[in-house]
Amino acid sequence: MSSFSALPVALQHKLASATRSSSSVVMAMTNLNIIRNIIFVLFILRFVRRSFYTLRGQGIIGYIRHAYSQIRVFVYSLFLRAPGVRGKVDKQIAETLTKLEAKLTPQGPGVIKFTSLPKEAWTAEQVQAELDKLSAMEHTKWEDGRVSGAVYHGGSDLLKLQTAAFSQFAVANPIHPDVFPGVRKMEAEIVAMVLALFNAPQGAAGVTTGGGTESILMACLSARQKAYAERGVTEPEMILPETAHAAFNKASEYFGIKVHSVRCPTPDYKVDIRSVRRLINPNTILLVGSAPNFPHGIVDDIPALSRLAVTYKIPLHVDCCLGSFVIAFLKHAGYPSPYEDEGGFDFRLPGVTSISVDTHKYGFAPKGNSVVLYRNRVLRSYQYFILPNWPGGVYASPSIAGSRPGALIASCWASLMSMGESGYTDSCHKIVGAAKKFEEAIREHPELSKSFKVVGQPMVSVVAFASNTPQVDIYDVADAMSAKSWHLNALQSPAAMHIAFTIPTAAAVDNLIADLVLVVAEERAKAAERVRQGKAAERKRGDASALYGVAGSIPDKTIVRRLAEGFLDTLYLA
Ligand SMILES: Cc1ncc(COP(=O)(O)O)c(C=O)c1O
Structure with a gap:
């Protein structure tokens, strides 16, 4: 059937094309609306999901308590900025810092400050004389046992041995294993010895680091990368006892991992396991327990944390940085070892996936030594940094530092072997x-x-x-x-x-x-x-x-x- 219109043909075409384009505009608008609605629904779902996990994690009372403390902080911050108060606060801070400066930085006529290189090179005797003065500066006497922690051994025979090892490997850098094969061997052996102390299973692995903080950073990074690679987690969260070391909060800031800090209530001051369980959600990448923690020397309920880790298939890090060789030797020394009848606190528990151990604490190695251990090599590989196409050559490094002091590894090895x-x-x-x-x-x-x-x-x-x-x-x-x-x-x-x-x-x-x-x-x-x-x-x-x-x-x-x-x-x- 032929169509008929009183309009001229040219106009008919224009009208038809206008109708076509208006219907495609309508189509486009409809599609846009659908997309907008989908985005809106996704947004709402995300919001509801987040609110659900927050409410479940903190509980209504916890949520209200948190809101209340936030309001208190806000009100106090207003108060501290009020005219009159602010000036006083500034003055007191300035006074305190001036006192601190006087206490920490030597002043007075006898003090020479070296703020630029000497024009002429000093002789070895000059350097030694200045070093003697520096080590004799007035200080709290760790030598008399008056300092908590800090110097864990300090015995002169051990120091002599460490110094000898240090000088023998002073130029060594494990980044060049072919140039310094002895350092590579010692590093691998330190890791193996510490793995054995913490009852690591076959296939477990580890690396040495520059200290407890770096070991903890690495364990958090590994957990974050694992969750991203294996579960696509892009908003990682970790659950810590409030008594866990500040290094975990540092990892949170460095690596963008949200922290849930769980209370450790009286009388035992261990992390509250029910709260930990409530906070677990699909974004959880790591659970943490300390053995023991820094503030109170308390060992968290690691067996209970391990059970949660196994049930929810989440990695569990045990921070033994401080406990290090003392916690590992409690049983040998005839003292009760934590949770012995529940499987202990280390890799004997199936949920424990990583442990940090400071060889520079009760391992008695010089400062700058720690080890992070993993249940398997895959977990370790998540902390590696590899840049295959770098103009400087294929770059691969196991931890934060690039070049590392082989001398410290040698001194650590010497300490472990000489203590036995x-x-x-x-x-x-x-x-x-x-x-x-x-x-x-x-x-x-x-x-x-x-x-x-x-x-x-x-x-x-x-x-x-x-x-x-x-x-x-x-x-x-x-x-x-x-x-x-x-x-x-x-x-x-x-x-x-x-x-x-x-x-x-x-x-x-x-x-x-x-x-x-x-x-x-x-x-x-x-x-x-x-x-x-x-x-x-x-x-x-x-x-x-x-x-x-x-x-x-x-x-x-x-x-x-x-x-x-x-x-x-x-x-x-x-
Ligand atoms: C329980 C615990 N974890 C981690 C660390 C961090 O160790 P480092 O100071 O070697 O970085 C410490 C330090 O005291 C600690 O006590």
């Missing part, structure tokens, strides 16, 4: 024996037990204690102990302090107990005097008390951040 199982068993005896003696004094000494309580049940080398009476402020105790030349660690949430026993501190445990008894008596006397004076009493605050007691009690952490930043800046003042 017998040496580590013996040192475990000394260190854990001293920790137990100190813990017993806090719990049972008539003066100490009425002022302090031990935090949880420490099992390894760290003992943390808090005040159990308003008459004794733990930060005042920390300051008073500093005045007696002790360098112990102040802790927060809860307010407490700790000591990590080492070979030097183990030898000084009786002095430590005696000084603590004196200090607590002085603090009680001061408190009684304050009560007598009533409102007129002025409280003199030391560093720990000011930082943790005053600044630390403010929910907004800007002041603490500024002080910490100022501290870091001070380190670089020549």
Whole structure:
């Protein structure tokens, strides 16, 4: 049937093409609407999914608590920026930093600062004389066992051996295994020895790193890469005990991994397993437990974490950086080893996929040594960095550093070999024996037990204690102990302090107990005097008390951040 129209042919064509184009516009609009709706639905689904996991993870009360604390932080930050307050805060921060500078950087007429190269090369004698002066600078005496952690052995025979190994391999760099084959061999053997100590299965693997933080960074990176490669996770999350080392938060910032920090409630201060389970979601790339943690020396419930890891098929990292060779030798030394009847705390548990172990702590190697261990080589390969098409040649490096000090690897190897199982068993005896003696004094000494309580049940080398009476402020105790030349660690949430026993501190445990008894008596006397004076009493605050007691009690952490930043800046003042 032919069509008929009164319109001229040219107009008919225009109309037809206009109708065609308007219908294609309508089609396009419809498609656009569909796409827009799909995007909207996806967005809503994502939002609902996220909200569901957040609510399930934190619980309604946790969610409200979190919102409340955020509001408090905000209100305090407004208060700190208010006219009048801000100026005072700035002034106090400046004063504190000036004091810090005076304390940390030597001043005065006798001090020569070298801020440019000497015009003429110094003789070896000149250099040595200056080095002698530098090592004799006034410092807290670790040699007398007055420093928590820091120097874990310090014995002169071991130091001599380490120095010899260092000088023999001073030029070595494991990036050139053909040039320094001895270093490659030693590095591989260190990893193998530490794997054996932590009951690694056949096929397990590891690398040496420059320290605990780097080992932890690598374990987090490996877990993130694994989740991305095998499950396509692009918004990775990890679940940590709130007592886990700050290195995990560093990994979070460096590698864009969201952290869920789980409370470690009293009385045992172990990570709350139910909260961990509730926080697991498809974005979870890693669970973490410490054996033991830095603040309180508590070993988390690793068997329970392992069960979660197996059930949900998520990697589990156990941080044994601090525990290192002491936790590994507890059983040999005749002490209870954590969770022995539930499979232990290491690779014997099927869920444990990686462990960090600091050879530079209780392995007694020089600083700059640690190991990260993996259940298998695939996990290790996720931390490797490989650049096949680099103009400088095919580039492959196992960890963060490019060039690495072969000398440190040699010194580490020499330390491990010279200590041997017998040496580590013996040192475990000394260190854990001293920790137990100190813990017993806090719990049972008539003066100490009425002022302090031990935090949880420490099992390894760290003992943390808090005040159990308003008459004794733990930060005042920390300051008073500093005045007696002790360098112990102040802790927060809860307010407490700790000591990590080492070979030097183990030898000084009786002095430590005696000084603590004196200090607590002085603090009680001061408190009684304050009560007598009533409102007129002025409280003199030391560093720990000011930082943790005053600044630390403010929910907004800007002041603490500024002080910490100022501290870091001070380190670089020549
Ligand atoms: C439990 C724990 N993990 C990790 C680290 C980090 O080790 P490093 O200071 O060698 O980076 C420490 C340090 O004290 C620690 O105690």
